[in-house]
Amino acid sequence: MENWYALRSKTNKEDVVWHHAQARGFETFYPRIRVRPVNPRARKVKPYFPGYLFVYADLVEVGTSVFDRMPDATGLVSFGGVPAAIDDVLIATLRRRVETLADGYGEMYPQLKTGDPVTIESGPLAGYKAIFDMRLPGRDRVRVLLQMLSSRSVPVELGIAQIKPQGNRWTEPRALGQHTPGI
Secondary structure, rough: OOEEEEEOOOOOOOOHHHHHHOOOOOOEEOOEEEEOOOOOOOOOOEEEEEEEEEEHHHHHHHHHHHHHHHHHHHHHOOOOOOOOOEHHHHHHHHHHHHHHHHHOOOOOOOOOOOOOOOEEEEOOOOOOOEEEEEOOOOOOOOEEEEOHHHOOHHHHEEEEEHHEEOOOOOOOOOOHOOOOOOO
């Protein structure tokens, strides 16, 4: 019977073990997240569970020795010598969680282009509509343009998490003096 199992790797060898498991035909789940290291030359993608990845296998058919002898692997996580099976629901939950984290750690809204309409979701300008201008260097900063009553656009710098792209293009941004709370 096939189940998910946690496969341990040697320190910083998760990628190697992942490639070996895939080369042997095993379905794998190797959750990674994008990070922003202080050192620009450091790895930008790191394992969500350092030292572990998940494999889907029928241990009756393949045995455990294939994982014990895999280069840079230290075997399956076991309790009392019995490999611990992981429920499919837990793996599905982990997949969703890692995808959610990827949105927060990775580049949010990579599809945004200059001129795209956005809504400000949080902060003192929450609820206002604006036009996306550009991404700014640094940690997830953007510049959007708010239209003032005098039809003059004012650039505002925000965190990328404070905005949300509009589904459809809109032609008239809400002017600052025309804000209706809750919209």
